[in-house]
Amino acid sequence: MATKQPKRGMTSITLPGLVDPHDLAEDRQFSMNLARGLNVLRAFTVAEPVLGNRDIAERTGLPKPTVSRLTYTLTLLGYLTRDPALQKYRLGSGVLSLSHPLLAGAQVRQVARPFMEQLARSTGCSVNLGMRDRADVVYLDAVRADKANPHWPDIGSTRPLLASAMGRALIQSLPRPDQAAILNYLKVHDRAMYDKHRASWEADQKLFAAHGFCHSRGDWRKDIHAIAAPIRLPAREQPVAMNCTLIGYSMPKDKLTREVAPLLLEAVHQIEIAYGVRATN
Template structure:
């Protein structure tokens, strides 16, 4: 689902500043431009103006101006044969800057590689971006055929183990507000928001009991996944470690009993 949240605690769309934010200092035009860039979903390379309008809820005239500005600045590129827009090198440079400055990622990478080899499953590190979780790194097992999304990929906070683990460690008020916004966004995209929120709440209860959140065939019919959060103290944010593999060959019990304790131990060392 597309992201509609602005900022860490924002609960409104791109057309207004989030609740609790000083509107005198909040630049709505900038927020709208960033929301336009977030309209791209994993696997998508081209979007038309009407796609931006549908996903952001912004007026067509506003989208036209934002697209022109972002194209001029090198964040979007117009593909003439397709008549659509693609992300350009400006976005890529921002992503590389984020990854280059991620001390926690540099620290985590060799440990993730060892764990992936040991458990025969992919190990990933991610963080929140709006209403999604974005992958910072994925290490695939060298000893087995494993799944794993590439850095920059996004997952729904509601259906992914990574997103559920992030929700599990938020303050109660923020957690409730996020779940409400996520449910509304799911309904808007044609999904059953109430059902997804209920499943996410169950996963949050799993964290209270097990120290991990699960997504067993929820995100994809043949993917099992587990995640646990860790605090990146230096950058003042929550990161999430996750592991995933084919449900057909890696059972729920394997992730609960074998992967879970190892993932929690790694999160404790890194955090």
Template sequence: MMGSDEKDRKFATTLARGLSVLRAFRASDDGLTHTQIAERTGLPKPTLTRLTYTLSQLGYLSHAGRNDKFRLGPSVLLLGSVAQVSISFVEMASEAMQKLADSSGTLALIAMQDADRMMLARTWRPQNTASIWLEPGHRLDLFGSSSGLATLAAMGEEQFAALSPTEDQRAMRQRGYEQLLERGFVITPADTQYTRRIHAVSVPFFAGEYGAPVSFTCGALPKDLDLERMEQEVGPALRDLVRDLERRTGRAPTLARRG
């Protein structure tokens, strides 16, 4: 994605590289070394050294000493706090998502499009039940995950065209759209799944804060979430949760916004 973006004269490559450093951090990290950041970003060492120095000076990274690992700094925490307050639908859905995670024994999550991937923005693990372990910041395939399929099916044609989709990807999106029309949730067909190790069902929600759909998803290991449960139990429950959220926030159904 970076290669095509760098050809855009309006695209600020240095800024993008700096942000890629911040995006390299995951919730489970106990700090990252220069080498680890380089592995995750693909940036050359001289460039990375300048970026980490600048980000540290601005408070976006903290670095106590020469041999210490880099950690996200107070400026990032401040941005996160502001973002969390401004994205009201996440907190409004939190209690219901935790209840659904507990009752279904699945990992419930909200995922948002991040270029050609889906990034987990929030997760709810079922209490007293073993479940798959995915954390905020983890990225899924846009084409091949149920979260991606729900987002693709609900996004406008202009947004979709910007992804330069193949004919197979257009057909995949259409199948997702038909699922939403028929039952209000999507399950990625077996022939397009990016992994067979996780079963998941998703429902799109139009996030006015972003002007784009995000995906509400429940997922688990195939032995714990078979096709029948997805179709008859978890999918309908997740659909009803999102529809209730639409009513509470005064949002129109997501498909009504697709152009």
């Protein structure tokens, strides 16, 4: 009797987002057309909110006829809007509607919000909550207290995973095999980024093991300094982390690590108690 072959697809993927669609071309459960459509939507950024088919083809590597069919379909469905004068596209309201169930259903936002506000008041830092999206951190919530910060965070904004304190804290919160999977993905898909921030990652491994937080000294933006720590949640929920950010030139030396870090870690501790994953002392 022939040996039954294991089913390909989700059973072999432990972390979402760490796949290249081309590697799954022979997986009958994987919809390549859907993956291509989502890649079209991801081509739009804050810096480039309006794109034509040629622009999208260059950013996604997809053939222009394929892009034309996808933008036509996504426009009819409301995920893109077309500017007739420019003959280009921008994201439509359908994309925004997709995010609301995620934000509304993220209980950790409601639990963490009062602790984030208190932390921002007591430190003068901007305090943010985020989770991983592929090779980035995406912000779930933000309390903006550092008014000198020119890169004010917003819900849905992203930061590179390895270049940010929050990203490195999220990686540190994972089991070793998952950490290795993320680092391998980053090494393959953006070797320049990986090489640039490898030393910061290795330094934060030691810092996290000793003190429970990660520290960015202007790694993402030269003038933005940050510390971050993961928040322990039930296994069914996607890992999140919280950071405190300050403009470097207006900050006394070692303020983040000396003054803010104990308050950040205490806030994380209290969120975990409120969330029911840590017992009270």
